[in-house]
Amino acid sequence: MISSTLIWAAIAVFAVVGVLIALAARRENTGTAADYYLGGSRLGGLVAGLSYGATTYSAFMLVVLTGLTYRGGVGALGFELIYFAGLSLLVIFAPRFWLAGRKWGFISPAEMIGARYGSAAVARLMAVVSLVFLLPYCTTQMAGIGLLLSGVTGGKISLTAAVATGAGLALLWTLLAGLRSVAWTDAAQAGVMLLSALFAVGFAIAAIGGPGAFVDATLASHGQWLDLPGPGLWSLPTFIALALPWFFFAVSNPQVSQRLFVARDFAAMRRMIVWVLLFGFVFTLIAVIWGFAALQLAPGLENTALATPALLTSGAIPVVVAVLLIIGVLSAAISTLDSIALTVGSMVARDMIGAGASDTRQVFAGRLVVVVVIVFAAGFAIDSARVVDQLAALSAAGLLVTVPPIVGAFFWRRGTAAGALACLGGGAAVAVWLAMVQGVSVFNPWLAASVAGVSIGLFVAVSLLTQPRPKSLDFSEALREDLALHNVW
């Protein structure tokens, strides 16, 4: 076990550095809603990219993905890399989001989609759907912190204390300066995540005897884990069930798609995408290799979500490195949590209260929502830490319902507000009914396929039966010249 005093000391240092960064960010804020929620859309490529990466790659990686590798082997790598391949959607959507944001001053993705279909109801429903499905995802970040800190200290840091710590830091960094402080702390946290994980994996492999010995030991003792379906988890249906909704993550999850508004120019957006790719690929490999290392150094775990704490306390990882990685996982969780809270806050401020309200009111409303989201997620995490895998994946499947209206916004003029409303409402209802009432597991491809099928079907059918509203925007026509100017497909 690792001394709880040492961990608290490390968290204190981490918190102080984070607060200093957030305070520096606060000095740059101008007080407008656009500045609070988007950093004035003046972020450079490096900060935007690392912030995007830290938001996307959460505690899920070193808690759940590592656990899935421990439990099922190499299929976890394939699943995560199919998600990674979903970043290709940025080639199509990043410039369109950015140009639309510049042209009409959108702050939230829901606001943009509502304007496209000429319906505030579409924006509101999209905000509600995002809220419903993102809360479980927030909870997993909290649960990840709790599992890790209580796991490595043998329960000396309680789940409640761990969750409260994560919630407190996320609240502080979000409330201080909004997106700018979130992005700046995200960028710093991305560095901590990557460096700490690289160090930890390096020490784990060294403890096994070096890369060659690690491969030999894995082939000898866990050869089945390098095959498919592995020891049982990664059947093809399970792979499809998890990979399908996650492929669309870059578009369906507003906390990352909102990042497409923040780059200061096209060059910054391109650099942002390249940074996300590099960060994501390396971090994915690390999380999976870490899981394989745990199989060697901490075998026989029943709860595979505890693979990371078990490996950290196995004696193979120097305490300093272990503490650094704990801060890395804490960073991963907080950077995702505060981004989600801020995005949900912006959607309430813009889509519920309305862009017509004063900046002060919009920022105040968003701050209030941030507090509610984080407190709710913390409470839910304390009650339900064991359902971490299911909750994380359900959010991805549920948010699939936002994809048809987003694709239609740019590529199908015939899409209507009624179609978007039917898609969002009907698709979300099906997701909740299947998962919560019928008990269909997120490991069953029927869940994601049904949600996708129903939402696409409703969007197309209802759109064809109704007419576009007079005040709807024509994105494809309005952005045509700008897209050509930037040589965007």
Add this chain to the structure above:
Amino acid sequence: MEHRHPSQRGLRAWMALTALLVFLGGYIPYRVLAGGAPSLAIFGFWVAFGVAVIGLIVLAVLRWKD
């Protein structure tokens, strides 16, 4: 006869290539590489798949004009 804009042809080709890559990302490990003697083949394939994804995306964004 329909004349497509060159950039639209480029987009379609790129999307087709990306879709093919994603399909192969599932098909080859499950239908070609699975079931053999324990090896790093599947792991190595997916690493190469990730590199190919990066290449495709970078190729597409490099053509953007600032």
